[in-house]
Amino acid sequence: MEDREYPVEPTLLYAQLDRNMVGESIFKELGNQILYRRPVIEGLPYALLDLWEAQGGGDRWSEMEYVLRDGKFEVAYIYPDEIDAEEDVVERRARAVRRHFGEKPIVYPPWPPEDDAPDYDL
Template identity: 75%
Template sequence: MEDSDYPSEPTLLYAQLDHNMIGESIFKELGNQLLYRWPANERLTYALLELWEAQDERDRWSELEYVLHDGPFEVAYFYPDEIDFQEDVIERRERALRRHFGEKPIVYPPLLLEDETQNSEV
């Protein structure tokens, strides 16, 4: 919701966590397309890590889908025994997008160069 350009659009946060690894992807539904957004602030990474670490290590989920629709939200947790780790995480993420938003093209912003990321709001 801290995305000043698209704060109230339907949103999917897809995250994968493991020891020393956090990967989060944020997508906004914009009519007939999905837009990838860089995280609005770094607190998201720490919040995800705290949520993951709060679980008993034997019962920790590996991936989550958090979908926000103008207030109401739903969360799905996926555990290691439910995931085919031979399948690329990008394929699982795109399947989640299709499940929640249907067959829509995904628009990714151009990659930022290192000196540009230091000057941008992440």
């Protein structure tokens, strides 16, 4: 909802989680195409990690699909035993987008110039 450039609905949040790791992707359905949006919510990874850690025990889900449409939300949790270890997360993510929005092209924004990319000293 913090992304005010595009309508709130329909939106898919696809997240992959593991210990100390969160990867989130946001997709918005815009007519005949799907738009990938870089997450703009600073606290989103922390909220997702808190949700994941709240499960306790060893049987935690690995991926989540959260869809917002028509004023309602639907959540699907994918557990490690439901994931093909040989399949790349990008393929699973694209399949989730198709499952929720159909066979529409996904439009990714251009990556920022290298000058704007963060630089890390290790």
